[in-house]
Structure formats: C-alpha cells, structure tokens
C-alpha cells in the first residue's frame with residue numbers, strides 16, 4: 125500500500141502549566157525532550173520527506189522557551205503547514221505577531237460553553253486564558269480553530285461553544301470524544317457520555333452544522349460509533365500510512381493513542397525520519413491491507 129507522511133503530530137514537550145483531568149500525555153512536570161539543535165535536524169528531514177502538515181502539541185508547546193524559534197526554523201526549511209495546539213496561556217501580542225509572520229494556524233482547547241465547565245475540566249482561570257488567546261490571535265489575523273472534548277458536562281453545552289466561537293471569529297470547532305488514555309483512563313467512567321447523551325450530542329452537533337454552515341464549521345469525531353459498530357471502521361487507519369507522531373523524547377509512533385513499547389517505530393534522537401518511515405517493520409504491518417489496523421483494533425487493545 126503506498127504511504128506518504130502527509131501529517132506529522134509532534135509533541136514537543138511534556139511540560140504544561142495545567143493538569144487537565146483527561147490529558148492523554150499526562151503532561152505537567154518537565155521530562156526528557158529533544159533539544160533545539162536536534163529538532164532542527166528533524167525538521168530538515170521532515171522537509172525532505174515532503175511532509176505536508178506538522179501539528180505541534182505537547183504538553184503545552186509554548187512551555188518550551190525555544191518553541192517560536194523552532195517554528196520559525198520550520199518555516200525557513202520547508203513550506204509545510206504549521207498548526208499549533210495550545211491551551212492559550214502563553215499567547216501574547218508579540219508571540220501572535222511571530223506566528224502571523226510564519227503563517228501558522230492555531231487550535232485552542234475550549235472544553236465547555238462557560239467558565240465553570242471548562243475550568244472544572246482544565247483548572248481555574250483556564251477558560252479566561254483560552255478566550256483571551258483566541259481574541260489576541262484573531263485580532264492579529266491568525267486563523268483559529270477550537271477543539272472541544274465531549275465530556276459529560278461539555279456535551280450539554282455544544283450550542284454555547286458554537287455561539288462563542290462564531291462571535292470570536294473561530295473558523296472551525298472540532299468536537300472530540302473522550303479517549304481512555306493517560307489521565308482520562310483514571311476518571312473515565314464519570315466523564316464519559318452515556319449512549320443516550322452521545323445520541324443527544326450528535327443530534328445537537330448536526331443541528332449546529334446546519335445552522336452555522338461554515339462560520340464556524342462544526343466537525344466531530346465518531347470513534348465511539350465505530351467501536352459500537354454503528355459506523356464503518358476506517359480500514360486501514362491512517363496511522364502509519366499517512367500519519368505518525370513524534371513524542372517529546374523523540375520516539376516515533378503510528379498514532380498518539382498507541383503508546384505501548386510495541387508501537388515504537390524508532391527514535392529520532394538517533395534515527396533518520398525518512399529511514400524509519402521507509403523501513404519500519406511495525407509500519408509494514410499497518411500498511412498491509414490484509415492485516416491493516418483499524419480504530420476498533422486500537423480501542424479493543426488499548427491497555428492504557
């Protein structure tokens with residue numbers, strides 16, 4: 125099966141100023157991460173591999189003092205699309221200007237339709253910072269999208285999230301299901317939507333799609349429907365075929381949710397991205413049409 129690394133998700137740090145209850149990378153205190161010099165070599169490699177889009181996340185990527193330098197280097201070595209996922213805390217007028225200069229797009233996490241719901245999930249003061257960041261970025265002319273995790277309270281506030289997003293000029297709201305990985309695995313049952321709440325949420329999301337059209341566009345993931353057999357599984361999964369993940373310590377994985385040792389394809393502290401992408405036996409398994417990986421396999425084997 126032909127494979128092209130169109131999108132690479134790069135978790136540049138485990139550091140984070142927040143301790144969100146659902147964080148799949150269990151971010152917070154500093155842990156091992158790749159230094160700027162090695163990051164620059166990796167970016168050159170990604171450019172040579174003609175990666176189309178790099179999505180930077182973490183942890184909170186702006187917790188790295190050299191994160192903007194890293195982005196600016198990416199902009200000089202490759203015409204790749206740069207997308208940054210952030211909680212918004214460290215966005216300032218100055219950083220927004222630098223992001224605008226390199227043509228970056230930013231995704232801000234907003235996990236509820238009001239301060240009480242969002243802060244219950246992400247911590248006190250975090251809603252105000254997410255809204256503040258969105259306003260600064262928009263006033264600088266940067267395209268901003270929002271990512272909302274559909275936990276039990278946020279699922280009741282879908283219309284409020286969409287209305288706020290429209291008011292602030294957000295171009296897209298992506299609503300994601302909660303995934304039982306990392307810290308989310310610990311409190312999963314209380315946060316998870318009951319099947320009837322999920323049906324209700326889908327109905328609200330469809331209504332919002334119709335009423336908001338493209339301002340903002342409303343997207344939602346349907347992994348749970350795939351697991352429950354309501355929707356067909358993507359087969360093969362894009363994991364390892366068009367997409368892969370770099371962890372803060374340099375491991376290359378096929379998907380951010382497949383974090384076991386058996387899924388480590390290589391380590392970019394020492395290996396070249398292109399060599400690993402072309403020769404990995406783990407990836408060969410993902411690309412074999414008769415044994416291709418699906419989201420269902422992922423969920424049912426998830427041990428986190």
Ligand code: SF4
Pocket residue numbers: 140141142143144146147148149150151152182183184211246
């Ligand atoms: S979910 Fe994001 S903002 Fe929250 S602790 Fe994890 S990395 Fe930080």
